[in-house]
Amino acid sequence: MGTAHDSRAAHTQAGIADRLTAVRARIAAAARRVDRDPGEVRLLAISKFQPVTAVRAAVAAGQHDFGENRAQELVAKLDEAPAGARWHFVGRLQRNKVKQVVGRVELIHSVDRMSLAEAIAASAAAGGLLQRVLIQVDVAGELQKGGCAPDDVPALLERIGELDGIEAVGLMTIPPVDADPAAMFERLRALRARLLPSFPELIELSMGMSADVEAAVAHGATIVRVGTAIFGPRPR
Numbered sequence: 001m002g003t004a005h006d007s008r009a010a011h012t013q014a015g016i017a018d019r020l021t022a023v024r025a026r027i028a029a030a031a032r033r034v035d036r037d038p039g040e041v042r043l044l045a046i047s048k049f050q051p052v053t054a055v056r057a058a059v060a061a062g063q064h065d066f067g068e069n070r071a072q073e074l075v076a077k078l079d080e081a082p083a084g085a086r087w088h089f090v091g092r093l094q095r096n097k098v099k100q101v102v103g104r105v106e107l108i109h110s111v112d113r114m115s116l117a118e119a120i121a122a123s124a125a126a127g128g129l130l131q132r133v134l135i136q137v138d139v140a141g142e143l144q145k146g147g148c149a150p151d152d153v154p155a156l157l158e159r160i161g162e163l164d165g166i167e168a169v170g171l172m173t174i175p176p177v178d179a180d181p182a183a184m185f186e187r188l189r190a191l192r193a194r195l196l197p198s199f200p201e202l203i204e205l206s207m208g209m210s211a212d213v214e215a216a217v218a219h220g221a222t223i224v225r226v227g228t229a230i231f232g233p234r235p236r
Helices: 004-033 052-060 069-079 095-101 114-125 150-161 181-195 213-218
Strands: 042-046 065-068 086-089 107-111 131-138 166-172 202-204 223-226
Touching: 004 213, 004 223, 042 069, 042 095, 052 069, 065 069, 069 086, 069 095, 069 181, 095 114, 095 202, 107 166, 107 202, 114 131, 131 150, 131 223, 150 166, 150 181, 166 181, 181 202, 181 213, 202 223
Parallel strands: 042 065, 042 223, 065 086, 086 107, 107 131, 131 166, 166 202
Antiparallel strands: none
16 A cells, blocks of 8 residues: 555656646647747756656656756766756856766756856866857846857857867857747847858757747747746745
8 A cells, every 4th residue: 555655756757747748749839830840849857956756757757858057956966867867057057066067968058158168178178078068148138147148159159169078069048037038039049040151060049948938949949948847846
């Protein structure tokens, strides 16, 4: 006979599976509306502050890509995470935390300055690794937040191209809460279109979260970052 804890755990796993199904359906419907293949859009489950049990439930439901925004939490989860989980770092990365992240994640989504790119490259090259990254772009001009100004992106990409151990493969943005997300996503899409002739390796656009997945997909997102719509409210 199962315990109350077993019942709650089963309910949590079923709930995560159901919410994953719903998010995938939203992505597929949004893609079809603009004649895109839903398979072009990767779902990144943002698991920050969520317990490892929630990650296990998501993996059991077929989810493999997970995002963390704190190096310490990422390292802790790596020790307990189930096989089949792939990790991304989506938070603002401090240079003194680079060694905790490099080589442990598929993508670092938040490179926005040359000093950080150089630190990542040095750490990766020292270990004989190649760390793939995205350039975080401040398309809204929120200087107090993370992100490279659009006009500064070409110089940052050129510098990264000169370094061993790092490869920039796309762009990322986080719209302000009071902005029209569709307009912000279109700015990022247009920026990549301008950069592609010189930087054809920019294949990824990481944009869109729980509330604006549809707008992100409509404007070309290849990665959407969804947390609450999959895991529910973050634990206190």
